[in-house]
Amino acid sequence: MQYLVDLVVSGIAVGAIYGLVAMGFALIYKATGLVNFAQGEMAMVIAYIAWTIAGTVPGHPWLVVGGALVAALLLGLVIERLIMRPMLGEPVFATVMVTIALAVILRSLVLLVWDPYPHALDIGVGRDVIHFGGTGVRSAQVAVMATLLATCAVMWAFFRFSRIGKAMRAVAADERTAQLMGISAARIHAVAWVGSSLIAGIAGIFFALIYDVSPNLYHVGLKAFPATILGGLDSVLGSGLSGVVLGVAENLAGGYLAPSLKEITGFAVIIAVLMVRPFGLFGEREIERV
Amino acid sequence: MVSRLAIILAVGLFAATAAKADQGITDTEILLGEVEPLTGPPALLGVAYNVGTKMAVAEANAAGGVAGRKLRVIVEDDGYVAARTIQSVKKLIDVDKVFALTSLSGSNGVAALPVVEKAGIPTMASIAPITPLYQPPRKNVFVVGQSYEEGMYQLVRYLARKHPGAKWGILTQNDDYGVALRAGFSHALKDGGINVVFEGEYKKGQQDFSSDILRARQAGTEVFMAGGVLAETVAMVREFEKLNSKPAIGMFWPGRVPVTLKLMGPAGEGIYAVDYVETDDSAAVKAFVERAKALVSEGEVKAINRYSLASYASTKVLIEAMRRCAKTLTWACTIAELEKTKGFETAVMGPISFGPGVRFSSQAVRIMRGDAASLTYKVTD
Amino acid sequence: MRSGHYKESVPSLIVLSDSTAVWVWGGILVLAMAMAPYFLNAYLLSFLVLILITGTGALGLHVLTGCTGLISLGHVGFLLLGAYAYAVPVAKFGAPPLIGFLSAGVVPALVSIVVGVPSLRLKGLYLAITTLAFAFIISHVVLSMSWLTNGARGLPVMRPELLGIDFESDARFAHLCLVVAVATLFAVLNIQRSRVGRAFVAVRDNDIAARTMGINLQAYKLRAFMTSAFISGIAGALFGIYLSFVSVEGFPFLMSIEALAILIVGGLGSTAGVVLGTVLIVLLPEVARIALGMLGPQAEMLFSTAAHELRTVLYGLVIILFLRFEPRGLVGVWRDVKRLWVNWPLRH
The missing domain is CATH 3.40.50.2300 (Response regulator)
Structure with missing residues (x-):
């Protein structure tokens, strides 16, 4: 029983990171209709920036987080303005390829600017182990679970109450009509990119705290894919939740079946889910009219 | 032309x-x-x-x-x-x-x-x-x-002498490196005296090892062979630290670099390694x-x-x-x-x-x- | 010089090419490539071989993505399957290489049904990500079936002997690749002008309309999957032979992306574009290397190890710039150049 609890708790902890990254995917898909294949790479770049700040001014965890988030905001803005906006109106396929190329570039830039060695992100907190009964969890893992919940709440409120959030839903529903109603689609896209970059940044920092900063960090994007698909590409909250579901699922598969199954569990799950629901669990069904 | x-x-x-x-x-x-x-x-x-x-x-x-x-x-x-x-x-x-x-x-x-x-x-x-x-x-x-086979063999023999009758666990990568380590381990098993309770393989590039290490602990592992390259070995050791479990851990030369110890922190104290080149503190x-x-x-x-x-x-x-x-x-x-x-x-x-x-x-x-x-x-x- | 392009009958509309010039230049090109192994050194020859193998593989993806409009990120899975379907019977059980090549085509085609059937309901990016998932699962299955595939150890593969001809030397192997690539090119061109090929394009352009015209979507999508997998499998087998060693490591996920990049840079949906795109993408790292080298030895010393990362950055930039400024791809550039050549100084 203790074993099961341990598996589930650590599954939730890693799933919360997948969930955050997956929310980033979904936010961009909802607003712009494309999958940003560079999501994991953005998380990695922000984690490296956080590590650099932590190395330059040690002892200020809030400065590290704040600085990294400002960097995330700028990164999102720059990518949207310089790379994605000129692609407005191009076919989805081409735009998605641009994000793939962006991913390749970011991966090399990390090695160019920093180095191939793994590093620990040391901000003084997050690495200590907390024990609940027999279960050990790092404090950063507790924090990331809380952060996922908070981000979900913020997202829900954003789409429900804020003017921009409503406008984004309108663009997602019908971009043309939304524009006719006076909504600037370009601005909505910019907001989505910035938001997504911020969420990726948060995920990257937590990942770096719990594991380490390394040029492999972008794999987290690949792991979060199934979560986004499971939740439905356009369902931000669904993606967040699915991340946790997948984190637990892969831990159970690794813990009770074969350890080598752990890494492909997510992919197996999405194939099964898509057979039944081709638009994910919470995704909106696209109705085609002739 | x-x-x-x-x-x-x-x-x-x-x-x-x-x-x-x-x-x-x-x-x-x-x-x-x-x-x-x-x-x-x-x-x-x-x-x-x-x-x-x-x-x-x-x-x-x-x-x-x-x-x-x-x-x-x-x-x-x-x-x-x-x-x-x-x-x-x-x-x-x-x-x-x-x-x-x-x-x-x-x-x-x-x-x-x-x-x-x-x-x-x-x-x-x-x-x-x-x-x-x-x-x-x-x-x-x-x-x-x-060869990794020989390195693993020597390390296992050494640890078997140090920890007679212990329960063993091993986790290796699913590539030729892992296969070589596994071969060395099997070779050492033939000499007897080793009780293996956990054997696992992880996919190259895996970063979270919580379920693998939980499984190893659940099996009661007392001597653990961490067959990762570098970051993987670090992640395994730190999972043990999280679980408050302290088996004797052995690792291999691709990970025997100072940065591994730095990443492991206190959990890396006393980790066993095997290598054929001189140590960093040698003249x-x-x-x-x-x-x-x-x-x-x-x-x-x-x-x-x-x-x-x-x-x-x-x-x-x-x-x-x-x-x-x-x-x-x-x-x-x-x-x-x-x-x-x-x-x-x-x-x-x-x-x-x-x-x-x-x-x-x-x-x-x-x-x-x-x-x-x-x-x-x-x-x- | 022709004054225009007149199509007066159905046969002239679907003929491979009605221009003598195209046939002559095509022939010269093939001849030049057939002679090239005798003039190139082993390093340059390896680029020719890589272009031919990559081109064959890209043609496979072209049938699925370019013609039928089904985006696949699982291309590398079929390449890997093809390589193993060749290596297992030939290297492990000593079967004749011809059987190996047959199985390199047939096995991926059969597996593609397993991939294709569940994918029939999916569209666009959902499909792309499902194929990505399949690529991961295929490599997992290959690794775990070690009794058959040798697992992580991989299988060493020798250069084959086919129909009494020994393809051991680099030059001979290049010829084998050339034959396969040209045959594949013709096969794909011919598929495109057949009923099946037109149905593929109809599915791509508007699947609902295609359905109302009586095209069985399921059947044709599956057919596209199988054709694509067959061709990719053969390319995978050739790549395995080129590597002289078949293992999961030899087929990184990046190959899926590279194949898509080839289609896009060449011009999506165009067979000529696949050829042009292959040449550009395969040679790009080398061109980048030469460009960096031109900056002088000091620059190269300065970059030292960074030069390699710079090259990758350049690679990504070229793809982005192409998509941004020439979305029709190299084929679009080619058409512009041709029009300019014919009409200059007039605009039309």
């Missing part, structure tokens, strides 16, 4: 150094070639390996070079991708026309073996001394080091780093780790063989001289020997333990 002319022109351009019997030797220079990963995460070993080669070459040049000529190394990056390894080797042999190869990259170098064997160029392949590189022996391919390695400060750049000194020592020894053997050939510097002579190498001392590892039909200098391994305070590994017992 035009295209044919263009082709001839292109060939002429690339072959400016002209194809003589012993390529790569000009009036002033001897060219050496090296293939290794300089990009992506495996760059950790490739960059360090390159520093060792540069050191060996710089020292030889300072001592007057070989046959009155200076040595120069051309480095090719293959990113640890087999297709690029083959291309890089072909480029070094056919375009740059190097005299010898000082590295054939890691385990992906196996893919380039047919090319190298056909060319007949003297080749050292010592980054990842896996069995297919020297078994069956190839006339012109020499390997310095020790030989300290002297090596001192000499490096004069010969290579500051960034490169920082990049030095055990792979630099492996490369330094391997390249020194090659240069020594070339020097013994002196005026009659040919491939055949170099290979013959390499074969005659007996008990060659490099200070950074045990003496190196080859022989007729022996293309693998089997280096003795030693067991060491991590010291978290000084971030070094110390030889034990």
Whole structure:
């Protein structure tokens, strides 16, 4: 029983990171209709920036987080303005390829600017182990679970109450009509990119705290894919939740079946889910009219 | 006709150094070639390996070079991708026309073996001394080091003596590296006295090991073989720390670099490692780093780790063989001289020997333990 | 010089090419490539071989993505399957290489049904990600069936002997690749002008309309999957032989992306574009290397190891710039050049 609890708790902890990254995917898909294949790479770049700040001014965890988030905001803005906006109106396929190329570039830039060695992100907190009964969890893992919940709440409120959030839903529903109603689609896209970059940044920092900063960090994007698909590409909250579901699922598969199954569990799950629901669990069904 | 002319022109351009019997030797220079990963995460070993080669070459040049000529190394990056390894080797042999190869990259170098064997160029392949590189022996391919199988075997025997009757766990990567470790483990099992309670394989690139380590603990593991490369081993150790579980943990030389201990923090104290090159606190390695400060750049000194020592020894053997050939510097002579190498001392590892039909200098391994305070590994017992 | 392009009958509309010039130049090109192995050194020859193998593989993806409009990120899975379907019977059980090549085509085609059937309901990016998932699962299955595939150890593969001809030498192997690539090119061109090919394009352009015209979507999508997998499998087998060693490591996920990049840079949906795109993408790292080298040895020393990363950055930039400024791909550039050549100084 203790074993099961341990598996589930650590599954939730890693799933919360997948969930955050997956929310980033979904936010961009909802607003712009494309999958940003560079999501994991953005998380990695922000984690490296956080590590650099932590190395330059040690002892200020809030400065590290704040600085990294400002960097995330700028990164999102720059990518949207310089790379994605000129692609407005191009076919989805081409735009998605641009994000793939962006991913390749970011991966090399990390090695160019920093180095191939793994590093620990040391901000003084997050690495200590907390024990609940027999279960050990790092404090950063507790924090990331809380952060996922908070981000979900913020997202829900954003789409429900804020003017921009409503406008984004309108663009997602019908971009043309939304524009006719006076909504600037370009601005909505910019907001989505910035938001997504911020969420990726948060995920990257937590990942770096719990594991380490390394040029492999972008794999987290690949792991979060199934979560986004499971939740439905356009369902931000669904993606967040699915991340946790997948984190637990892969831990159970690794813990009770074969350890080598752990890494492909997510992919197996999405194939099964898509057979039944081709638009994910919470995704909106696209109705085609002739 | 035009295209044919263009082709001839292109060939002429690339072959400016002209194809003589012993390529790569000009009036002033001897060219050496090296293939290794300089990009992506495996760059950790490739960059360090390159520093060792540069050191060996710089020292030889300072001592007057070989046959009155200076040595120069051309480095090719293959990113640890087999297709690029083959291309890089072909480029070094056919375009740059190097005299010898000082590295054939890691385990992906196996893919380039047919090319190298056909060319007949003297080749050292010592980054990842896996069995297919020297078994069956190839006339012109020499390997310095020790197989992962033997390293694992020695480590397991040592820990079995230290922890009689303990419950064992092992987690390895699902690639040729993991297969080699697993083979060494099975070999040690045959000697008896080892009770295995957990055996697992993880997918290359895995970052979260919570379920694997939970499983190992659940099985009651008391001695754990962490078969990760670097970050994976760190992640495993830190999962044990999280679970407040303290088995004896053993790891392998690809991870035996200071950065691993730094990442593990206090959890890395006393971790067992196995290696065939000298430890960082030995006089030989300290002297090596001192000499490096004069010969290579500051960034490169920082990049030095055990792979630099492996490369330094391997390249020194090659240069020594070339020097013994002196005026009659040919491939055949170099290979013959390499074969005659007996008990060659490099200070950074045990003496190196080859022989007729022996293309693998089997280096003795030693067991060491991590010291978290000084971030070094110390030889034990 | 022709004054225009007149199509007066159905046969002239679907003929491979009605221009003598195209046939002559095509013939010269093939002849030049057939002669090239005797003039190129091994390094340049390896680029020719890589272009031919990559081109064959890209043609496979072209049938699925370019013609039928089904985006696949699982291309590398079929390449890997093809390589193993060749290596297992030939290297492990000593079957004749011809059987190996047959199985390299047939096995991926059969597996593609397993991939294709569940994918029939999926569209666009959902499909792309499902194929990505399949690529991961295929490599997992290959690794775990070690009794058959040797698992992580991989299988060494020798150059084959086919129909009494020994393809051991680099030049001979290049010829083998050339034959396969040209045959594949013709096969794909011919598929495109057949009923099946037109149905593929109809599915791509508007699947609902295609359905109302009586095209069985399921059947044709599956057919596209199988054709694509067959061709990719053959390319995978050739790549495995080129590597002389078949292992999961030799087929990184990046190959899927590279194949898509080829289609896009060449011009999506155009067979000529596949050829042009292959040449550009395969040679790009080398061109970048030469460009960096031109900056002088000091620059190269300065970059030292960074030069390699710079090259990758350049690679990504070229793809982005192409998509941004020439979305029709190299084929679009080619058409512009041709029009300019014919009409200059007039605009039309």
